[in-house]
Amino acid sequence: AQSVTQLDSHVSVSEGTPVLLRCNYSSSYSPSLFWYVQHPNKGLQLLLKYTSAATLVKGINGFEAEFKKSETSFHLTKPSAHMSDAAEYFCVVSARAAGNKLTFGGGTRVLVKP
């Protein structure tokens, strides 16, 4: 079985300050991990993915995430928030032995204050 826990349902940051979105996963197998973003009234867009290569993964729009196996974490960061980063973010896990299904976290809604 696999599961994902996003530790914060809401995060509020000021424009220009760092963003940290926390994600812990549970998987009995070597997982692939993804972060997706969903802007209002839009579908989900892939930010980045980890597939057992480098543990620090760089994505689009200045986001990056670090895979830490010992902590079963895959936290998403950005050094400087922009107003356009206001959206909902989903951490996702997938593993071959779990049928390659994507298991989604509950989402973290990010508010960016001017």
Added chain:
Amino acid sequence: ETGVTQTPRHLVMGMTNKKSLKCEQHLGHNAMYWYKQSAKKPLELMFVYNFKEQTENNSVPSRFSPECPNSSHLFLHLHTLQPEDSALYLCASSQGRQENYEQYFGPGTRLTVT
């Protein structure tokens, strides 16, 4: 058109109506998916098609009937829905069913059942 498109974007239907949602992907992918996104709940996988064959049905009620005539098109036929079926229905596609293949999502159809 590029990516994954969905029509209609919004749909209001009565419980006795029959309607269909359409999804088209322009990415040359082989796998397509239907998801349901309800408020305050994680994304729920409904159906999976791989090379036009249904490979997963996650205990979805029979009032939802999928159809995949070819690898580029996916339909969701709706009949005798309930108010609790009101949600955002997302279509996605991926190159294949391996665990490291990311999924590309359409913008969704916002369904309201009255």
